[in-house]
Amino acid sequence: MSVAVTTPVPTPTTSAPARRPKPRTERLSARVSSAGLNVAVLALTLAWIVPTLGLLINSFRQGGAFNTSGWWTALAPPFNFTLDSYRAVLGASDLAPSFFNSFMITIPATLIPTAIAAFAAYAFAWMKFPGRNWIFLALVGLLAVPLQLTFIPLLTLAVKLGLNSGNTLPGGLNAGFLAVWIAHTGYGLPFAIYLLANFFRVLPTDLFESAEIDGAGPVTVFFRLVLPLSVPALASLVIFQFLWVWNDLLVALIYVGGTPEVAPLTVTLTNLVGSLGQHREYLTAAAFVSMAVPLIVFFTLQRYFVRGILAGSVKG
Amino acid sequence: MDGSLGLIVRMPALEIDWATLVSVNLPTLLFVIVGVPLALVGYIVGSDVLVRRLPKRSQSSVRPWVWVGPAILFVGVILVYPMVGTIVRSFFDRHGSTFVGLGNFTRLLTDGGILIVLRNNLLWLLLYPGLVLIFGLLLAVLADRVRYEKSVKTLIFMPMAISFVAMAIIWQFVYYYKDPSEPQTGTLNAILVNIFHGQPITWIQDPRFNNFALILIGVWGGTGFAMVILSAALKGIPGELLEAARVDGANELTVFRRIILPLMMPTIVVVGTTMVIFALKAFDVVYVMTAGNYNTDILARRMYSELYSAGNNANASALAVILLLAVVPVLIFNLRQFRAVESRR
Numbered sequence: 001m002s003v004a005v006t007t008p009v010p011t012p013t014t015s016a017p018a019r020r021p022k023p024r025t026e027r028l029s030a031r032v033s034s035a036g037l038n039v040a041v042l043a044l045t046l047a048w049i050v051p052t053l054g055l056l057i058n059s060f061r062q063g064g065a066f067n068t069s070g071w072w073t074a075l076a077p078p079f080n081f082t083l084d085s086y087r088a089v090l091g092a093s094d095l096a097p098s099f100f101n102s103f104m105i106t107i108p109a110t111l112i113p114t115a116i117a118a119f120a121a122y123a124f125a126w127m128k129f130p131g132r133n134w135i136f137l138a139l140v141g142l143l144a145v146p147l148q149l150t151f152i153p154l155l156t157l158a159v160k161l162g163l164n165s166g167n168t169l170p171g172g173l174n175a176g177f178l179a180v181w182i183a184h185t186g187y188g189l190p191f192a193i194y195l196l197a198n199f200f201r202v203l204p205t206d207l208f209e210s211a212e213i214d215g216a217g218p219v220t221v222f223f224r225l226v227l228p229l230s231v232p233a234l235a236s237l238v239i240f241q242f243l244w245v246w247n248d249l250l251v252a253l254i255y256v257g258g259t260p261e262v263a264p265l266t267v268t269l270t271n272l273v274g275s276l277g278q279h280r281e282y283l284t285a286a287a288f289v290s291m292a293v294p295l296i297v298f299f300t301l302q303r304y305f306v307r308g309i310l311a312g313s314v315k316g
Numbered sequence: 317m318d319g320s321l322g323l324i325v326r327m328p329a330l331e332i333d334w335a336t337l338v339s340v341n342l343p344t345l346l347f348v349i350v351g352v353p354l355a356l357v358g359y360i361v362g363s364d365v366l367v368r369r370l371p372k373r374s375q376s377s378v379r380p381w382v383w384v385g386p387a388i389l390f391v392g393v394i395l396v397y398p399m400v401g402t403i404v405r406s407f408f409d410r411h412g413s414t415f416v417g418l419g420n421f422t423r424l425l426t427d428g429g430i431l432i433v434l435r436n437n438l439l440w441l442l443l444y445p446g447l448v449l450i451f452g453l454l455l456a457v458l459a460d461r462v463r464y465e466k467s468v469k470t471l472i473f474m475p476m477a478i479s480f481v482a483m484a485i486i487w488q489f490v491y492y493y494k495d496p497s498e499p500q501t502g503t504l505n506a507i508l509v510n511i512f513h514g515q516p517i518t519w520i521q522d523p524r525f526n527n528f529a530l531i532l533i534g535v536w537g538g539t540g541f542a543m544v545i546l547s548a549a550l551k552g553i554p555g556e557l558l559e560a561a562r563v564d565g566a567n568e569l570t571v572f573r574r575i576i577l578p579l580m581m582p583t584i585v586v587v588g589t590t591m592v593i594f595a596l597k598a599f600d601v602v603y604v605m606t607a608g609n610y611n612t613d614i615l616a617r618r619m620y621s622e623l624y625s626a627g628n629n630a631n632a633s634a635l636a637v638i639l640l641l642a643v644v645p646v647l648i649f650n651l652r653q654f655r656a657v658e659s660r661r
Contacts (some may be wrong), residue, residue, distance in 0.1 A: 039357045045455070049471050066501065104348070111356070115357075135388070138649065139387075149399075195545065198585075198586045236544045236545050300471055
């Protein structure tokens with residue numbers, strides 16, 4: 001960070017002169033447009049949350065009520081709200097281990113692809129090597145590979161290598177975890193590299209040049225310059241990868257399938273809803289239980305989306 | 317809902333073994349949380365030390381491969397290896413034994429049903445990326461100017477935190493249809509009947525509306541994704557640049573068109589490309605809402621059913637190859653784009 005601040009980079013316009021007081025009419029029009037702004041933002045937000053709001057309210061209603069009346073009718077008295085659905089979901093005994101398994105799968109399956117993608121993106125953006133553009137393009141093209149197609153050949157490979165769940169690796173690690181980490185890393189890398197390389201590429205060239213003059217090697221430049229300057233991009237990538245893995249059901253089913261010791265929350269909840277019969281109200285509660293962790297992660301990482309990380313330097 | 321996956325392995329009832337959980341698993345988790353980052357940093361620092369020992373001349377030719385090596389290895393095994401097999405298989409019959417040349421493709425493309433699939437994919441391709449980009453950009457730029465930005469962004473982002481099984485339930489509550497003689501329980505039909513005094517519509521079954529209804533679900537889910545990336549790029553624009561333009565008398569629209577938009581263009585291309593590819597391989601929404609019925613089928617869903625229901629590996633492979641070919645124009649556009657960025661250095 002310190003390098004970024006001390007490196008003098010010319011700004012295109014001279015620093016902002018002192019504000020002159022605005023005339024009265026301008027202040028009025030500013031107030032009108034600010035009202036319009038707030039209305040637009042609130043209207044869009046409202047439109048976005050109505051579907052989820054319907055689910056949230058239905059999750060607190062008496063079982064089956066949503067078959068006969070719309071969710072909005074519950075907002076009028078008498079308020080017949082109940083926690084039954086949540087009790088049924090949270091009371092299920094196998095929820096605690098699968099929460100744990102979800103973390104066990106998601107944390108490495110987020111860290112590994114993010115780090116490997118950052119290494120590769122740095123090379124794609126700032127190093128010269130033969131075939132660089134073509135390899136990068138091929139990576140972007142691989143975004144289009146339908147994951148469903150890779151399951152059968154990869155599962156065969158995993159079994160051949162002994163990476164099927166149930167096998168225990170040295171250190172007591174269930175081999176199923178390793179298989180899921182590797183799979184999610186491969187699936188996540190094309191997008192991760194594509195996103196990061198494009199953010200790295202627009203970092204100011206002068207920064208790298210002056211760092212090189214100061215004698216900094218690529219490892220130093222990467223950890224002291226590139227990463228700190230790309231915090232918003234890294235934060236968004238971490239969020240996406242975390243969510244994809246946390247919410248994934250298909251990949252988890254394929255690679256850890258029927259083994260309860262490694263089943264993540266999504267698998268357990270899906271089975272749970274099945275074993276509770278056709279109780280759609282349980283699924284409504286289950287949806288919110290599984291949403292809690294991703295939303296906490298998103299809210300925590302939001303503080304990295306702030307202006308000024310690139311302060312003192314110019315993009316483009 | 318759960319049976320629809322067709323792949324679910326029923327799980328036996330489980331007794332929690334708390335002793336194992338605390339004594340074995342918890343240390344493993346801690347070990348992993350510390351060990352994985354350590355291994356990753358160790359790899360890059362360690363290999364750089366090794367590279368530095370090489371003669372000066374070969375350092376710069378070896379070093380890039382150290383940085384891209386792990387990515388190429390993972391992608392090679394997880395994506396390229398199965399894809400090569402698929403491309404080969406698309407030229408063989410369904411048993412994988414007889415070479416049929418382009419036979420699978422001609423058979424697929426002359427089948428009447430595929431035309432609907434291609435038309436639907438075209439609809440997704442035209443509407444989904446455009447709407448996601450417009451709403452994502454609008455929300456990123458507008459939310460940047462209000463004090464409650466964090467809350468707005470969290471709420472818009474919320475659909476991304478929802479697994480697609482739950483998403484199906486949410487939208488059933490929105491699109492639900494009841495006979496006009498009964499009170500409507502679906503949000504959209506209730507608005508239609510109670511406020512506009514219209515007839516309820518079978519949003520999911522009616523071929524006039526259902527593709528748009530499904531694309532809308534996709535847009536609802538994808539906008540948060542676009543918004544977060546675009547917002548990250550927006551925050552990267554130095555504040556003093558915007559302030560300087562405003563002081564010089566530029567109005568907000570000019571600031572947006574002349575400064576914000578050009579500086580965000582590389583990121584808009586990234587999000588746009590990703591969205592086009594997501595539209596091509598859209599799967600989840602159609603899969604959980606209609607399973608491809610009522611003329612809503614799309615390429616990736618059709619491929620899935622060829623593979624797992626019909627067991628026709630040849631057709632599935634041919635569909636996957638069509639999907640990959642459709643991405644080529646997007647790739648060419650990208651190549652031009654980053655050559656342009658390069659030449660500006």
